[in-house]
Amino acid sequence: MYADTVIGDKLIRKPRFLLGLLAVAFIAFFTFNMADTIIGEFLRPVIGEPKESGLFGRSAAALVLAILFVGNLFVISLFPIKVQIGIVWLQLLLLFMAFFYSFDLKFSFIQSKIGFMITQGLFTTLYISAVSIMIASVIAIVGAVAKLSNNGVAFAIASFYTSLFRGLPLLMQVFLIYMGLPQIGYVIDAVPAGIIALSLCYGAYMTEIFRAGIQSIPRGQWEASRSQGFKFGLTMRRIILPQAVPLIIPPTGNQFIAMLKDSSLVSVIGVWELMFLARTLGQKEFRHMEMLITAALIYWCLTMVLEVIQSRIEKHYRQKGAR
Amino acid sequence: MKPYTKLIAAAIIASASSLTPALAGEVLDQIMSEGMLTVATDANWAPQSFLNDDNEMDGFDVDVAKEIASRMSVDIEFVTPDWSIITAGNWAGRWDISVGSMTPTTARAEVLSFPGVYYFTPTSFAVHEESPIQDKLELNGARICATTASTYELYLQQDLEIDAVGTPPFEYDVVPGEISSMKDTSTCLNDVRLGAGVRVDGVIGSLPALLAAKDAGFPIRIVGTPAFYEPLSVAIDKGDAELDAKIAEIVAAMHADGTLTEMSIKWYGIDYSAGM
Numbered sequence: 397m398y399a400d401t402v403i404g405d406k407l408i409r410k411p412r413f414l415l416g417l418l419a420v421a422f423i424a425f426f427t428f429n430m431a432d433t434i435i436g437e438f439l440r441p442v443i444g445e446p447k448e449s450g451l452f453g454r455s456a457a458a459l460v461l462a463i464l465f466v467g468n469l470f471v472i473s474l475f476p477i478k479v480q481i482g483i484v485w486l487q488l489l490l491l492f493m494a495f496f497y498s499f500d501l502k503f504s505f506i507q508s509k510i511g512f513m514i515t516q517g518l519f520t521t522l523y524i525s526a527v528s529i530m531i532a533s534v535i536a537i538v539g540a541v542a543k544l545s546n547n548g549v550a551f552a553i554a555s556f557y558t559s560l561f562r563g564l565p566l567l568m569q570v571f572l573i574y575m576g577l578p579q580i581g582y583v584i585d586a587v588p589a590g591i592i593a594l595s596l597c598y599g600a601y602m603t604e605i606f607r608a609g610i611q612s613i614p615r616g617q618w619e620a621s622r623s624q625g626f627k628f629g630l631t632m633r634r635i636i637l638p639q640a641v642p643l644i645i646p647p648t649g650n651q652f653i654a655m656l657k658d659s660s661l662v663s664v665i666g667v668w669e670l671m672f673l674a675r676t677l678g679q680k681e682f683r684h685m686e687m688l689i690t691a692a693l694i695y696w697c698l699t700m701v702l703e704v705i706q707s708r709i710e711k712h713y714r715q716k717g718a719r
Numbered sequence: 720m721k722p723y724t725k726l727i728a729a730a731i732i733a734s735a736s737s738l739t740p741a742l743a744g745e746v747l748d749q750i751m752s753e754g755m756l757t758v759a760t761d762a763n764w765a766p767q768s769f770l771n772d773d774n775e776m777d778g779f780d781v782d783v784a785k786e787i788a789s790r791m792s793v794d795i796e797f798v799t800p801d802w803s804i805i806t807a808g809n810w811a812g813r814w815d816i817s818v819g820s821m822t823p824t825t826a827r828a829e830v831l832s833f834p835g836v837y838y839f840t841p842t843s844f845a846v847h848e849e850s851p852i853q854d855k856l857e858l859n860g861a862r863i864c865a866t867t868a869s870t871y872e873l874y875l876q877q878d879l880e881i882d883a884v885g886t887p888p889f890e891y892d893v894v895p896g897e898i899s900s901m902k903d904t905s906t907c908l909n910d911v912r913l914g915a916g917v918r919v920d921g922v923i924g925s926l927p928a929l930l931a932a933k934d935a936g937f938p939i940r941i942v943g944t945p946a947f948y949e950p951l952s953v954a955i956d957k958g959d960a961e962l963d964a965k966i967a968e969i970v971a972a973m974h975a976d977g978t979l980t981e982m983s984i985k986w987y988g989i990d991y992s993a994g995m
Contacts, residue, residue: 508772509774512774575804575809578809578811578813579809583811583813664801664804665800665804666798666800666801666804668799672762673770675763676763676769676799677774679762679763679769679770679905680765680766680771681935682905682908684905684909
């Protein structure tokens with residue numbers, strides 16, 4: 397929520413807004429003819445045979461759906477905010493599940509494969525991401541220090557590095573490292589090649605995040621600290637970093653989440669991680685959707701865990717900053 | 720010399736020597752001394768090679784590879800890099816051979832060596848079962864799906880030169896209006912099943928793979944006679960004549976004693992090992 401102290405009337409209590417919303421919903425449902433779906437079946441006593449009900453059936457179905465939609469929103473608005481969030485999440489999740497369910501999936505197939513997807517695929521994805529994130533963080537700290545220093549050589553190397561690795565698609569970096577390094581005599585396996593590519597790419601992004609976070613602390617903080625006679629190291633440790641870290645954490649958390657998913661690019665060089673297995677396991681029985689959806693849900697659950705951790709850390713720093 | 724200059728010198732020599740191409744017999748010696756044959760194959764290529772119910776590599780190519788390893792009296796391990804990485808050559812010793820139903824085209828023969836053709840498969844066109852198209856000639860000017868960097872795509876591009884003895888001649892009698900180049904045949908098949916002309920009008924692929932998809936319930940229909948028959952070979956990196964000779968000898972023996980016929984019948988129900 398905003399830190400704003402003036403809170404206006406709720407939009408949803410205004411009749412004009414409700415009518416407008418109803419009109420928009422009606423047009424939307426009318427555009428996607430809803431008469432020949434399950435809604436049309438429910439309306440059969442009123443509109444007769446749904447397929448032959450024509451424009452009347454179509455608008456009746458759209459109207460019913462629009463009223464349900466707006467009524468749903470209105471009812472939700474009566475609850476306290478925590479309950480509202482819960483209900484909306486649940487409803488969206490149910491819609492999403494209904495979307496998957498409509499694919500006519502074979503759940504016994506998913507059941508027979510999910511164990512291997514987790515022990516082999518998820519495990520590989522996790523350890524590749526974890527190792528890469530650690531290396532990337534180290535690179536980022538070194539890179540940020542170099543980019544902020546007044547040493548020309550260090551700045552040049554660091555800025556060349558961030559420019560190059562932010563400038564190339566990650567997939568291309570994976571290929572370049574896997575196929576390029578052997579050309580100069582270093583034959584590395586697929587997993588180390590993937591880790592190097594991920595670390596270098598994300599190290600470059602995180603270098604910029606760290607640098608921007610440190611630079612965003614006003615000059616006056618440096619001046620005040622130095623005028624007290626604090627040395628550089630002490631200023632950095634006690635004055636600048638404590639203020640910069642809360643700014644650095646949200647974008648860094650984003651990078652962690654993005655890295656977890658980008659590790660799927662390593663599948664092109666034959667690493668048996670989650671994405672590779674999602675594409676491969678359903679091959680024999682031609683059940684690709686099952687495996688893709690299973691992998692999708694696994695990725696999603698993982699990122700939700702990371703999101704929770706991220707919001708906990710952010711909250712911790714917000715409380716520290718509270719007066 | 721000081722110790723560290725020695726170290727640098729050693730490093731330079733080591734990296735320089737690894738730059739030179741494989742010495743004669745080097746790969747073979749390494750396989751025999753390690754007792755391990757590392758085979759590159761695709762895991763998305765049923766029934767040639769795929770992950771079976773026990774999540775292990777299985778299929779015709781996998782059986783052939785295992786037989787080659789057992790005749791060399793070594794153990795076997797599989798790696799599954801992207802198909803385009805295998806066909807690009809310059810394997811740098813990452814794996815020793817490819818048993819992946821690779822067609823020995825002239826362009827591939829520049830970077831790889833093909834010691835033994837182990838079977839031939841017909842390549843055919845398929846369309847959605849409700850498509851009005853009845854013969855492959857009607858696919859002229861249509862939008863056809865093919866695996867990227869495959870012989871099927873090369874055929875559509877009229878750029879297919881097969882470099883193997885005993886290959887039957889063929890003609891480019893289907894010229895597509897547009898090629899939809901996809902990662903593998905199953906991606907193509909998923910596009911075809913959306914309906915005739917929705918994303919593509921047809922697909923070109925190996926007949927066994929198309930038939931397997933049809934058996935698995937894909938709404939497809941094979942049209943016309945096969946476009947061409949392709950010889951499929953074991954591939955090794957350039958430069959090791961002794962490994963080349965050894966593999967050629969093993970594949971010839973497997974043809975002669977009927978092992979390949981037996982395996983072909985096991986996986987395809989038809990003997991593809993003898994050609995036409």
